[in-house]
Amino acid sequence: MNEPAFPPLLIDHLRKAVDVAVLTGAGVSAESGVPTFRDAQTGLWNRYRPEDLATPQAFRRDPKLVWEWYAWRRELVLGVSPNPAHTALAEMERQLERRGRRFTLITQNVDNLHGKAGSSNIIELHGNIQRTRCFDEGTLVESWPDTGETPPRCPACGGWLRPDVVWFGEMLPQQALEAAWEAARVCQVFFSVGTSGLVEPAASLPVAALQAGAIVVEVNPAETPLTPHAHFSLQGPAGQILPQLVQAVWE
Ligand code: BJW
Numbered sequence: 401m402n403e404p405a406f407p408p409l410l411i412d413h414l415r416k417a418v419d420v421a422v423l424t425g426a427g428v429s430a431e432s433g434v435p436t437f438r439d440a441q442t443g444l445w446n447r448y449r450p451e452d453l454a455t456p457q458a459f460r461r462d463p464k465l466v467w468e469w470y471a472w473r474r475e476l477v478l479g480v481s482p483n484p485a486h487t488a489l490a491e492m493e494r495q496l497e498r499r500g501r502r503f504t505l506i507t508q509n510v511d512n513l514h515g516k517a518g519s520s521n522i523i524e525l526h527g528n529i530q531r532t533r534c535f536d537e538g539t540l541v542e543s544w545p546d547t548g549e550t551p552p553r554c555p556a557c558g559g560w561l562r563p564d565v566v567w568f569g570e571m572l573p574q575q576a577l578e579a580a581w582e583a584a585r586v587c588q589v590f591f592s593v594g595t596s597g598l599v600e601p602a603a604s605l606p607v608a609a610l611q612a613g614a615i616v617v618e619v620n621p622a623e624t625p626l627t628p629h630a631h632f633s634l635q636g637p638a639g640q641i642l643p644q645l646v647q648a649v650w651e
Contacts, residue, residue: 404641406648410632413589413615414649420496421587422489423580423605424507424514427594427620431483431639434476434511438596454567459535463560467551470563474529477511485593486517488642493519495650504583508595508602510565523576523583525602531564540564572601584609593619594638597626606630 414420426436437445448469452458459466493503505522507514510529514522533540536559544552544561551560566572580602584590590609597603606626610616618630619638627633634641 404634404636404644406634406645407632410615410617411649414645417496417501417588419502419504419583419587420492420589420591421504421506421583421609421614422492422591422593423584423595423602424489424505424509424593425595425597425602426509427596428485428489428507428638429477429480429483429509429511429513430594431485431637432480432511432513434480434509434513436594438598450568454565455569456535456567457569459560459562459567463535463562464550467560467562470529470565474563477513477529480511480513482513482517483639484643485638485641486513486519488646489514489593490518491646492642492650493521495646504579504587506580506583506602506605508599510563523579525566525572525576525580527563527565527573529563529565532561533564535560535562577601580605581608584614585612587612587614589617590614591617591619592624592626592630593642595620595624596622597624 430436436443453466453469489505496503503521505514505519507522507524508526510527512528512530531540534554534557537557541554541561544555547553554561584605585608587609590606592606606616610629616630617632618626619634619641621636
């Protein structure tokens with residue numbers, strides 16, 4: 401495979417950066433075998449309607465359907481491994497921290513694959529599918545009595561349990577969102593990797609970084625609304641581009 405020649409200016413920006421932030425989306429896990437949401441043919445939203453599965457109204461209407469859909473996805477992600485894109489981002493963090501620089505990984509993904517790959521400074525904007533919380537009280541729940549019901553019941557209040565993810569119309573976890581805005585505002589280089597940039601407020605993070613004067617780099621095989629505004633658009637699969645970029649810059 402031919403090594404892509406990265407623009408020397410990009411390499412230079414990365415070598416000098418004191419603060420780097422990365423926003424990831426479903427595309428970063430695609431090469432692990434986790435379906436994205438909006439890709440043609442393979443995206444989840446081509447087969448399922450978000451209104452039926454990823455809103456609080458959908459859960460109230462049919463909690464069993466929603467619980468079972470997430471149970472299927474929870475099993476799916478438990479059975480896959482991080483791919484070279486996740487590993488490269490963990491390596492980017494190590495390389496920067498070794499030099500006393502700061503690295504923040506902001507992910508919209510709920511699959512935990514960045515953690516499995518060894519990244520440590522991770523902001524989970526849309527929650528984590530492996531965690532469960534009470535639908536009524538919001539409290540995280542580690543275990544529950546098996547009453548045979550689907551969804552299971554909260555051991556404290558008897559209400560339904562739900563996955564600890566952020567559905568449409570719900571607020572993002574406030575601390576995570578604030579930390580993500582801050583990272584976007586202070587970084588010199590901001591990466592947007594494997595996200596269509598269609599879901600707010602995450603889609604506004606690269607815009608905030610641009611407005612604050614950061615160099616914005618997109619890694620995606622397809623064009624997105626961000627592409628015309630990015631300083632560098634690296635078109636291709638993240639699992640190929642990111643390892644080569646990390647090697648070109650730091651190794
Ligand atoms: C590769 C690749 C490879 C493929 N390598 N790349 C302002 C304006 C308009 C609407 C709103 C607004 N503010 C809020 C809203 C409403 C709504 C929203 O954004 N709607 C838009 C869709 C119109 N947002 C919300 O409701 C959010 N809450 C909120 O803002 O609260 C306050 C509020 C509420 C209501 C009104 C106003 C304010 C919550 C959003 C929650 C999103 N939840 C989901 C589900 C999470 C749980 C689960 O996993 O089931 O999050 S939806 C889904 O989309 C998931 C993702 O995290 C999110 C983003 O998707 P992502 O990651 O970008 O994936 P794709 O599939 O879209 O793209 C994949 C990309 O990868 C593609 O570009 C490929 O090309 C690329 N790719 N292979 C690199 N190998």
